[in-house]
Amino acid sequence: MNTHTLQSHLTDGEFSFANRMQCIPKSFIREILKVTAQPDVISFAGGLPNPQYFPVEALKNAxxxxxxxxxxxxxxYAVSEGYKPLREYIAMRYKLTQNLDIDPDEILITNGSQQGIDLAGKVFLNPHDKVLLESPSYLGAIQAFSAYEPEFITVDLQADGIDTNALKMVLANQNIKLMYAIPNFQNPTGISYSIEKRIATANLLSNSNTILVEDDPYGSIEFTGKPMPSIKKFLNKQTILLGSFSKIASPGMRLGWVAADKKIIAQMIVAKQATDLHSNFLSQRIIYQFLMDNDLETHISQIKNAYKQQRDQMLGCIHKYFPQQVKYITPEGGMFIWLTLPQGYNAFDLLQKASEQKIAFVPGGTFFLEGKGQNTMRLNYSNTETQQLEEGMKKLGSILWEWMR
Ligand SMILES: Cc1ncc(COP(=O)(O)O)c(C=O)c1O
Structure with missing residues (x-):
């Protein structure tokens, strides 16, 4: 039998990939994560939950x-919309925690909330449609939407949420198809919308045809004991609300959900079937069993207590070790602290210096579309242990002092 490999007509690099692949920016964070995988690097770069709080034993038993x-x-194989009892549980939890009425049939189980973002793009966006993003925004969303070749419009974030005056202007002058927002402990800034801004955003959108994609993977990880209502509460049918088990149970199980009007869910089910038929059924069944046999809220309180301590430690380190010209935002939940260096200082240069001393973080410029924010940076506090956090922040502080002298 002749088993030799045929000579391909294509030479290396000649694959003619779809134009859309040119539109999708590479994830800078994934690139940094490759470097930080080395064991001796202290990384504030990733957005990883602390594995110490994964409910390993409980999930094993489940x-x-x-x-x-x-x-x-x-x-x-299983149904595309997801395991019904799990959808019922999610609907019940919205009712209990937010008094939000969502029918289980308005919920689609997804492969993480990342897939929810992708499905929103897939069912709503034609090339050149306009997508409004907070500036800065979550890189994974920029990547997901980019595949559908939209035009991005950005509106700045302020300390209490999106700049609603600018939002009003944009909505009045442009035909925005989707607005993507992370109102709770945003990735990357840690900023949350005030109640006033939630209501104002809902009011502005209610006068438009724009659909809000409200991404909420961090809402349950809040430190104040005063959770905020979802914008969906004020803008029901016009909102696609995304949730996730990644930050409250396990990201590796890849389970999230979309809560939206049934007509939107119906379209998303078709779109999802084309992608992956359904989300991992085994994962769905295990997480459901875990939820039946354990108190999720008790588990979440452990995560919140731990992350709050880690946040406090990192803030303490900023006070102790960083020059005062470095400004920061105190997050009331989530996993990130956002810092701003004085004008003219480029966080990419700082990363270069820091990585020589085996410290990593994400330069904030990667989260902006317009080349802004070169002097900003994101630090993750959830995935570094006490001693390493102190050591890494002390080193970063002395690099900053040396650099800014
Ligand atoms: C704002 C935001 N949305 C979505 C995701 C993706 O989460 P999931 O693991 O649920 O896909 C992340 C992950 O870090 C995130 O920060």
Missing amino acids: AIKVFEQDGCNVLQ
């Missing part, structure tokens, strides 16, 4: 139970 009780079914 998995055993699911396999023992329903082994054949959990390994079978």
Whole structure:
């Protein structure tokens, strides 16, 4: 038998990829993460939850139970919209925690909330449609929407949420198809919308045809004990609300959800079928069993207490070790602290110096579309242990002092 490989007509690099691939920016963070994978690097770069608070034992027990009780079914194909009892649980939790009425059939289980962003783009965006983003915004959303070749319009974030005056102007003058916002402990800035801005945003959007994609992976990780209502509460049918188990249970299980009008869900189901048929059914069943056998709110309180301590430690380090000209935003939840260096200082240069001393963070410029924010940076506090956090911040502080002398 002749087994030699045929000579391909294509030479290296000649694949003619779709134009859309040119539009998708590469994730700078994933690139940094490759560097920070080395064990001796202290990384404030990733957006990873602290694995110490993954409910390993409880999920293991849930998995055993699911396999023992329903082994054949959990390994079978399943419906695209997701496991109904899990959707019922999510709807029930919205009712309990936010008094938000969502029908289980208005929920689609997704492969993380990242897929929810992608599905919103897939079902709503034609090339050149306008997508409004907060500036800065979450890189994964910029990547997901970019595949649908939209035009991005940005509106600045202020300390209490989006600049609603600028938002009003944009909505009055431009035909915006989707607005993407992260009103709770935003990635990357940690900023949350005040109640006034939530209501103002809903009011402005209600006078337009714009659909709000409200991404909320961090809302449950709040430190004040005063959770804010979703904007969906004020702008129901016009809002696609995205949620996730990544930050409250496990990101590796890849489970999130979309809560939206049934007509939107119906379109998303078709779009999702084309992508992956359905979200991992085994994961859905295990997480559901975990939710039945454990108190999620108790588990979340442990995460919140730990992250609050880590945030406080990082803020303490900024006070102790950083020059005063470095400004920062105190996040009331989530996983990130946003810093601003004095004008003229470029955080990419700082990263260069820091990585020589095996410290990593994300320069804030990567989260802006317009080349702005070169003097900003994002630090993650959730995934570094006490001693390393202190050591890394002390080193970063002395690099800053030396550099800014
Ligand atoms: C704002 C935001 N949205 C979505 C995601 C993706 O989360 P998931 O793991 O649920 O896909 C992240 C992850 O870091 C995020 O920060």
